[in-house]
Amino acid sequence: MSKARHIGITWLLLVATLACWARCDTVAPEESAVLVVEAFVDAGAPLPAIRLWQTRPLSQAYPFDASTAVSDAEVRVGLDGAQVAYQPLDAQPGFYGPDRPQMVTDRVPLAFEATWQGQRITAQSLVPPALRLDSIRVNVPDEPVDGIILDSLFIDPVLVDSLQFDSLRTGAEEGLVYLVEVTLWWIIDYPEVGSDSAYWIRTQLRPQLPTSPTFDDFFLRPEQIFRERNTTRDALGRRKWTGVYAVPVETRETPLPPHPLRVSIIRSGQDYARFVSGRDDPERREPASNVEGAIGIFAGLSLDSLRVQVE
Numbered sequence: 001m002s003k004a005r006h007i008g009i010t011w012l013l014l015v016a017t018l019a020c021w022a023r024c025d026t027v028a029p030e031e032s033a034v035l036v037v038e039a040f041v042d043a044g045a046p047l048p049a050i051r052l053w054q055t056r057p058l059s060q061a062y063p064f065d066a067s068t069a070v071s072d073a074e075v076r077v078g079l080d081g082a083q084v085a086y087q088p089l090d091a092q093p094g095f096y097g098p099d100r101p102q103m104v105t106d107r108v109p110l111a112f113e114a115t116w117q118g119q120r121i122t123a124q125s126l127v128p129p130a131l132r133l134d135s136i137r138v139n140v141p142d143e144p145v146d147g148i149i150l151d152s153l154f155i156d157p158v159l160v161d162s163l164q165f166d167s168l169r170t171g172a173e174e175g176l177v178y179l180v181e182v183t184l185w186w187i188i189d190y191p192e193v194g195s196d197s198a199y200w201i202r203t204q205l206r207p208q209l210p211t212s213p214t215f216d217d218f219f220l221r222p223e224q225i226f227r228e229r230n231t232t233r234d235a236l237g238r239r240k241w242t243g244v245y246a247v248p249v250e251t252r253e254t255p256l257p258p259h260p261l262r263v264s265i266i267r268s269g270q271d272y273a274r275f276v277s278g279r280d281d282p283e284r285r286e287p288a289s290n291v292e293g294a295i296g297i298f299a300g301l302s303l304d305s306l307r308v309q310v311e
Contacts, residue, residue: 035294114294182261183242204265206222261309271290
């Protein structure tokens with residue numbers, strides 16, 4: 001079992017939302033830039049780099065380069081009360097690293113503080129208890145199932161009539177997919193009375209398929225965010241989650257293409273859950289944030305992941 005130490009977060013929609021947030025409520029010809037913070041502090045790993053950049057008005061292009069990176073801030077992180085200063089990283093505009101190595105232990109409080117353009121920016125978080133995957137089970141069906149594929153959305157055939165897709169068949173095609181079911185079990189090694197209500201879980205199934213298709217999780221469940229205490233427990237006291245992902249094939253006789261599957265599970269607090277859940281919500285005028293005086297995310301988390309070969 002391998003430990004994953006980095007999390008990839010898609011920020012394209014976030015950036016567009018941030019620009020709107022910086023512009024929408026003012027009629028002034030010049031809008032002030034807003035600082036954006038991104039940092040995830042992982043239990044059992046060294047203090048991570050922190051990324052800082054600034055928003056721009058919607059009327060301007062938004063390149064991810066030195067023109068939007070913030071490299072003139074003063075940054076500090078409090079780890080269980082001890083202050084660690086951060087310095088800009090060479091050749092990495094907008095990234096700051098700790099001035100000394102510092103390992104992060106679980107269940108310790110975190111504090112972020114930065115000063116930029118005369119403003120003080122702060123955030124608070126907590127490193128959750130370390131998380132460990134206990135085991136996984138992968139169920140592969142003997143044959144694929146029929147369905148409707150519409151703009152990369154795979155529709156369960158039993159729902160087609162109720163959704164009235166007969167009148168929306170333009171661009172739709174019949175398709176076949178294997179529905180691969182994956183069950184995860186993980187260990188709870190902290191007192192659950194009261195404290196477990198603070199923790200949320202994010203599960204991810206990331207198959208590496210030859211054609212790399214994308215499906216909305218209309219009825220699939222390759223990823224989910226939920227409160228940890230609401231998950232099922234087995235007779236051994238382990239928590240349990242089951243997800244499903246789809247593998248498209250050309251014919252009913254086509255066997256399931258062998259492929260690697262990366263399984264990840266992340267434990268964090270409500271701030272992280274709100275941020276991840278709301279970053280792709282088109283109804284939000286701005287992303288969920290736990291940063292005061294700026295926007296973005298500064299959150300402690302713990303994670304575990306492994307890779308298996310599915311065939």
